[in-house]
Amino acid sequence: xxxxxxxxxxxxxxxxxxxxxxxxxxxxxxxxxxxxxxxxxxxxxxxxxxxxxxxxxxxxxxxxxxxxxxxxxxxxxxxxxxxxxxxxxxxxxxxxxxxxxxxxxxxxxxxxxxxxxxxxxxxxxxx
Amino acid sequence: xxxxxxxxxxxxxxxxxxxxxxxxxxxxxxxxxxxxxxxxxxxxxxxxxxxxxxxxxxxxxxxxxxxxxxxxxxxxxxxxxxxxxxxxxxxxxxxxxxxxxxxxxxxxxxxxxxxxxxxxxxxxxxxxxxxxxxxxxxxxxxxxxxxxxxxxxxxxxxxxxxxxxxxxxxxxxxxxxxxxxxxxxxxxxxxxxxxxxxxxxxxxxxxxxxxxxxxxxxxxxxxxxxxxxxxxxxxxxxxxxxxxxxxxxxxxxxxxxxxxxxxxxxxxxxxxxxxxxxxxxxxxxxxxxxxxxxxxxxxxxxxxxxxxxxxxxxxxxxxxxxxxxxxxxxxxxxxxxxxx
Numbered sequence: 001x002x003x004x005x006x007x008x009x010x011x012x013x014x015x016x017x018x019x020x021x022x023x024x025x026x027x028x029x030x031x032x033x034x035x036x037x038x039x040x041x042x043x044x045x046x047x048x049x050x051x052x053x054x055x056x057x058x059x060x061x062x063x064x065x066x067x068x069x070x071x072x073x074x075x076x077x078x079x080x081x082x083x084x085x086x087x088x089x090x091x092x093x094x095x096x097x098x099x100x101x102x103x104x105x106x107x108x109x110x111x112x113x114x115x116x117x118x119x120x121x122x123x124x125x126x127x
Numbered sequence: 128x129x130x131x132x133x134x135x136x137x138x139x140x141x142x143x144x145x146x147x148x149x150x151x152x153x154x155x156x157x158x159x160x161x162x163x164x165x166x167x168x169x170x171x172x173x174x175x176x177x178x179x180x181x182x183x184x185x186x187x188x189x190x191x192x193x194x195x196x197x198x199x200x201x202x203x204x205x206x207x208x209x210x211x212x213x214x215x216x217x218x219x220x221x222x223x224x225x226x227x228x229x230x231x232x233x234x235x236x237x238x239x240x241x242x243x244x245x246x247x248x249x250x251x252x253x254x255x256x257x258x259x260x261x262x263x264x265x266x267x268x269x270x271x272x273x274x275x276x277x278x279x280x281x282x283x284x285x286x287x288x289x290x291x292x293x294x295x296x297x298x299x300x301x302x303x304x305x306x307x308x309x310x311x312x313x314x315x316x317x318x319x320x321x322x323x324x325x326x327x328x329x330x331x332x333x334x335x336x337x338x339x340x341x342x343x344x345x346x347x348x349x350x351x352x353x354x355x356x357x358x359x360x361x362x363x364x365x366x367x368x369x370x371x372x373x374x375x376x377x378x379x380x381x382x383x384x385x386x387x388x389x390x391x392x393x394x395x396x397x398x399x400x401x402x403x404x405x406x407x408x409x410x411x412x413x414x415x416x417x418x419x420x421x422x423x424x425x426x427x428x429x430x431x432x433x434x435x436x437x438x439x440x441x442x443x444x445x446x447x448x449x450x451x452x453x454x455x456x457x458x459x460x461x462x463x464x465x466x467x
Contacts, residue, residue, distance in 0.1 A: 010238055031195070096191075
């Protein structure tokens with residue numbers, strides 16, 4: 001029980017990733033597949049942000065860090081959450097809106113040509 | 128971190144994820160996905176990742192939902208259920224999901240405990256960023272200093288990826304108005320011919336405040352959550368608000384397609400250009416400390432802070448232009464005649 005509770009974020013990220021992967025493969029509707037892709041992406045982001053969390057740490061902005069006089073005071077690394085995963089995931093979220101835009105554009109182009117968003121109907125027309 | 132709150136939010140997230148892939152109405156799916164993104168935003172605030180939460184709130188819950196609604200509006204709202212049982216595909220999907228999940232669950236045993244301060248990820252590189260950001264760059268928001276200075280190459284190419292995505296959407300969708308048009312048979316009525324004075328007035332009054340807030344988020348990103356990406360998305364969202372509350376012509380009259388793409392270019396060029404100025408002054412690419420030679424009244428530390436502001440401005444210009452371009456092309460199916 002303790003083993004499960006100690007790593008609950010990792011279990012949830014795996015669950016979300018499985019939901020996303022299942023939707024990408026098994027759903028018939030193209031927009032549903034795109035939603036599955038977005039869920040998959042957020043699952044990865046949950047994983048990274050969970051890695052960056054630290055017990056008893058504050059947000060990664062140094063308190064009273066304005067101006068020139070504060071530079072002398074030493075900053076303890078244990079007081080602040082790990083900023084590196086945050087940076088990687090911040091850009092990943094913005095890139096995910098780019099991939100989402102391209103994916104939806106492809107869906108619209110497919111709809112314009114086949115007048116359907118259902119995978120099996122498009123495959124029938126392609127035969 | 129409060130684990131009870133964490134678990135509550137996480138269970139709501141899983142519920143939303145299951146709901147959004149199982150509802151039959153794509154419009155509902157888009158809205159539930161917006162709620163899912165917003166819960167993610169809460170989760171990240173709770174875990175201390177405030178910059179990530181801010182980005183998720185503006186990008187995931189805001190712009191992504193608008194893009195989904197626009198795509199659903201332009202195609203069809205219903206998921207067709209023809210009664211065909213697709214056991215084969217579903218079986219393959221379940222098999223793939225469970226096998227990948229099983230491998231990952233087996234790997235969790237090797238992970239350090241959640242939020243362990245002594246985990247490898249928190250002990251090697253990140254203490255350097257935390258302890259040196261003030262002495263190196265005078266920027267208290269560590270996420271901004273890592274994003275724009277220590278890992279500047281990464282962010283530059285991320286901006287280039289956004290720009291490439293905008294170009295790809297234009298290449299896929301853009302058609303002239305006079306071409307052969309394939310009108311959808313089934314009309315989805317969301318707001319067609321619906322002109323509400325109250326909505327228009329309120330939207331019009333809100334736009335300047337949104338843009339001011341976007342500039343604040345951009346400029347104050349050194350000291351508080353925020354920065355170029357978030358500011359750029361909010362700026363782009365203010366243009367999208369004009370396009371939704373009025374119509375596409377109102378937006379394109381103020382910001383034509385040519386200008387839009389040009390601004391996307393300029394944003395990436397501002398970023399790379401600052402890097403090249405550093406190179407010309409004799410330092411490494413994107414090493415802003417050398418900029419103190421041309422910036423008045425700065426030392427090498429403050430020059431890094433100002434260099435970051437410069438590249439964040441480039442990021443904001445590029446991101447806002449591309450977000451608007453994505454919306455315009457998806458909402459009008461590339462015809463630029465009318466939107467939602």
